[in-house]
Amino acid sequence: MMRIDCPHCGQRAQAEFTYERTLDSVVTVEMVADEAMRRLYERANPRGLDDELWRHSFGCRQWLVLRRHRTTHAIEAVVSFDPTVHV
Amino acid sequence: MGGVTHYSALALIKAGFTGQKKWDRAWRDPEPKIHYDMIVIGGGGHGLATAYYLAKTHGLRNVAVLEKGWIGGGNTGRNTTIVRSNYRQPELHNLFEFGLKMWETMSDDLNYNVMFSPRGALVLGHSDGDMVRLAQRGDALRCAGIDAELMTRDEVAKFVPNLDMSRSARFPIEGGMIQRRAGTARHDAVVWGYARAADALGVDIIQNCEVTGLAISGGRVTGVETSRGSIGAGRVGICVAGNSGPLAAMAGIKLPIEAQTLQAFVTEAVKPMIDTVIQSQSVHCYISQSDKGGIVLGGDPDRFPSYAQRGFTPPVERAAAEAIALIPALSRLRMVRCWAGVTDMSFDGSPIISALPVDGLYLNGGWCYGGFKATPASGFTYAQLLATGEPHPLAAPFGFERFATGATIDEAGVGAGPQLR
Numbered sequence: 001m002m003r004i005d006c007p008h009c010g011q012r013a014q015a016e017f018t019y020e021r022t023l024d025s026v027v028t029v030e031m032v033a034d035e036a037m038r039r040l041y042e043r044a045n046p047r048g049l050d051d052e053l054w055r056h057s058f059g060c061r062q063w064l065v066l067r068r069h070r071t072t073h074a075i076e077a078v079v080s081f082d083p084t085v086h087v
Numbered sequence: 088m089g090g091v092t093h094y095s096a097l098a099l100i101k102a103g104f105t106g107q108k109k110w111d112r113a114w115r116d117p118e119p120k121i122h123y124d125m126i127v128i129g130g131g132g133h134g135l136a137t138a139y140y141l142a143k144t145h146g147l148r149n150v151a152v153l154e155k156g157w158i159g160g161g162n163t164g165r166n167t168t169i170v171r172s173n174y175r176q177p178e179l180h181n182l183f184e185f186g187l188k189m190w191e192t193m194s195d196d197l198n199y200n201v202m203f204s205p206r207g208a209l210v211l212g213h214s215d216g217d218m219v220r221l222a223q224r225g226d227a228l229r230c231a232g233i234d235a236e237l238m239t240r241d242e243v244a245k246f247v248p249n250l251d252m253s254r255s256a257r258f259p260i261e262g263g264m265i266q267r268r269a270g271t272a273r274h275d276a277v278v279w280g281y282a283r284a285a286d287a288l289g290v291d292i293i294q295n296c297e298v299t300g301l302a303i304s305g306g307r308v309t310g311v312e313t314s315r316g317s318i319g320a321g322r323v324g325i326c327v328a329g330n331s332g333p334l335a336a337m338a339g340i341k342l343p344i345e346a347q348t349l350q351a352f353v354t355e356a357v358k359p360m361i362d363t364v365i366q367s368q369s370v371h372c373y374i375s376q377s378d379k380g381g382i383v384l385g386g387d388p389d390r391f392p393s394y395a396q397r398g399f400t401p402p403v404e405r406a407a408a409e410a411i412a413l414i415p416a417l418s419r420l421r422m423v424r425c426w427a428g429v430t431d432m433s434f435d436g437s438p439i440i441s442a443l444p445v446d447g448l449y450l451n452g453g454w455c456y457g458g459f460k461a462t463p464a465s466g467f468t469y470a471q472l473l474a475t476g477e478p479h480p481l482a483a484p485f486g487f488e489r490f491a492t493g494a495t496i497d498e499a500g501v502g503a504g505p506q507l508r
Contacts, residue, residue: 001400015401019391019506022345040503041434041490042341045332047394070346071394 005078008060016058023051023065026087047071053081091287094198113279114286119293122319123151125473126311128298128334129327130154132163132274133451133458135281135292136466137326137473139197142288144467145474150290153313155297159278162329165396165428166459167351167373167385169364171208171269172233175224178484178496179437184233185481186464187268193463199280201272202378208269208364209238209247211413213258217368221264228266238263249360249414257412258370271364271375277462301337307446308338324449324473329429330394331439331452338445342453343434343490345505348427349388349456350398352406354420356380365413372409374417382417384410388430388456390506398427430456432505435495440469440478441487449473450487455508 002014025039044050052066063081068074092098092111102110125141127134130152141147152158170190172183189196190203212218218237225235243263244252252260282292293315300312301323310319325334335342356379365374371387386406389399403425411418433439433453438461440451451469454461468482478486489495490503501507 014399021504021506022392037491041343043332043343043345044336044341045345045392046336047330047333047346050392052392070392073393073395 002073002075004054004064004066004075006056006059006062006064007078007080008062009056012056012059016056017054017064018057020053020055020063023053023086026053028087049076091283113283114292117291117293119151119153119296119313119315119318120291122310123291124149124321125151125324126318126320126322127152127324127326127473128311129161129325130158130282130292130294131161131326131328132159132277132281132462133328133465133469134326135278135285136462137324137451137469138290138292139281139285139288140467140470141474142285142290145470147474148289151318152285152290152292153296153298153311153318154292154294155314157294158282158292159275162428162430162458163274163278163462165351165426166274167375167383168271168274168459169208169269169373169375170203170272170460171266171364172460173208173210173224173228173235173264173266173269174498175227176496176498177227177231179498180228180231180233182464182468182481182485183461184231185467186461189463189467190272191268193277193280197280197284199276199283201276201280203270203272204378205268205270206363207265207267208366209243209263209265211243211258211263211365211367211370212261213367213369214261218262221262221368225264234266234268236265236267238265247361247363247365249416250365251413251415258367258409269364273378274459281466298334298337301448303338303445308448320447322447322449322473324451324469326451326469328431328452328454328458331431331450335443335450338443338448340443340445342439342450344431344439344453345392346394346429347388347390347432347505348393348395348398349430350386350402350406350425350427352384352403352422352425353377353381354384354417355423357382357420360416361414367413370409370413372406372413374410374414381423382420388432388508389427394429396427396429398425430454432508434490434503434505435497436499436508437496438465438485439487440465440472440482440485442472442476443487455505
C-alpha cells in the first residue's frame with residue numbers, strides 16, 4: 001500500500017484515497033465533442049510516470065493531483081487540484 | 088500432429104519401457120527467422136490460440152509467436168480459471184458461448200488434457216432485486232440458447248451445503264442462477280496444449296524475445312524490433328493484455344484502456360468441500376476449489392493504474408471477508424499465496440478485437456478481468472481477423488471504433504471508465 005502525502009492532512013494510507021482518472025482526461029462542459037471524446041477514451045497508459053486525479057475520500061475529501069510511477073509506485077508530487085491550472 | 092508423439096494411454100505404456108525418459112519436446116525452441124507472414128506478439132493463451140487457428144483454420148505456416156518471458160507467464164497464469172458464458176449482453180454471451188463450446192472439445196482437439204471441468208457456475212442472489220436481475224439475465228441467456236437455471240433458496244442450500252443460509256447472514260441468500268455447463272480448466276495446460284499443437288503445425292514459438300518497437304513505413308507495419316533483433320512481418324497482431332498501452336504507444340496510438348492490477352488468492356489444500364464455482368450478483372467475490380484442493384478466491388480489482396504485478400492489501404482483506412461471510416468454514420483455512428495480474432481495463436468493460444489505424448497492425452486486448460474463459464474464442468476470431476483482414480462476425484461488435492460511434496458494450500451499465508467497474 002502506498003502512503004500519500006495529502007497537502008491538507010499529511011501522510012496517510014492509500015486506503016483513505018480513491019483514484020478518479022488521469023489528469024488529461026478531465027472533461028468540461030465547454031469542450032467540443034472531439035476533444036471531449038479524446039479525453040474520455042484515449043489514454044497514454046504508460047509504464048512510467050503519469051499525472052493522476054485522486055480524492056482524499058475518507059479524509060479531507062479534497063481533489064489531489066498525483067505524479068506517480070505506475071511500475072514502482074513512487075510518488076513524485078502531490079498537489080491540490082486547481083481547475084485554473086490543471087484543466 | 089506433425090512430428091509430435093500423439094499422447095494416448097498406449098503412448099504412455101510404450102514410454103514406460105524406456106522409463107518415461109524419451110518423450111519428445113512438447114514444442115521446439117527455434118531461432119527467429121528474418122521474416123514471417125504473421126507475427127503474434129504475446130505468448131499467453133490468447134496469443135498461442137491465435138497462432139494455432141492461423142495455422143489450423145487458415146493454413147498459414149510462416150507464423151511466429153513472440154513472448155518476452157516464458158509462455159503463459161502473464162495473466163494466463165494469474166487468473167482464477169473460471170470458464171462461463173452467462174453474460175447479459177448478446178454481443179458478450181454470443182462470443183463467450185462460442186468459446187464455451189470450444190472448451191468442451193478442446194482436450195480432444197489439441198490432444199492435450201486441459202482438465203476442463205464443467206462443474207457449474209452458481210451466481211448467488213441476496214435480495215429480491217438480485218433475483219429479478221438474475222431472472223432477466225437467465226431469460227436473455229435462454230433466448231440465445233444458452234443454459235441458465237434459476238435456483239430457489241432451498242435448492243441453493245442443498246447444492247452448496249456449506250453456504251451460510253441463516254437469516255442473520257451478512258449476505259443473506261435468497262436463491263441463485265446456475266450455468267451447469269460452466270466450470271474451470273487448468274490454466275497452464277491450456278497454454279501448453281495450444282503451444283504444442285501450434286508448434287506441430289509449424290508455428291515458431293520464440294520465448295525471451297521482447298518486442299521493443301514496431302517498424303512502420305508509409306502507414307504500414309513492416310516488422311518488429313525485438314531484444315533478439317529485427318524481424319520482418321506481413322501483419323502484426325498485438326495480444327498482450329495488460330501491456331496493450333505500451334505496445335500501441337510504439338505505433339503512436341492511444342487506446343481506451345488503462346492497466347490495473349487484479350489479485351487472486353489460494354488457501355492451503357483441503358479435502359473436496361466446494362464442487363462448483365460460487366459467484367454473487369451483489370458481492371464481488373468468486374470461489375472455487377482447485378483439483379489440488381486449494382480454495383481459489385478472487386475479488387475486486389485494485390482500482391488504480393499499476394503495472395506492478397503485486398497487489399494492494401485492502402482488496403485482499405475484503406475478498407477474504409466476503410468469502411468467509413458466504414462460507415464460514417473458510418475462516419479456518421490459511422491463505423498460502425496471493426498474486427496480482429496486470430489487466431487491460433477497457434472503458435466499457437468489453438474486449439477490443441480490432442484493426443488499428445496502421446495498416447497490417449491489429450489489437451486483441453482490453454479483456455478487463457475476464458479473458459481466460461475467452462481463450463479459444465479470442466484466438467479463433469482474432470486469427471480470422473489477422474488472416475483475412477475482416478472481423479469474424481462474433482468479434483465485429485468489438486471494434487476499436489465503437490468508442491467514437493458510441494456503440495459501446497457495457498455489461499455493468501456504468502459508463503466510460505475503468506475505475507467504475
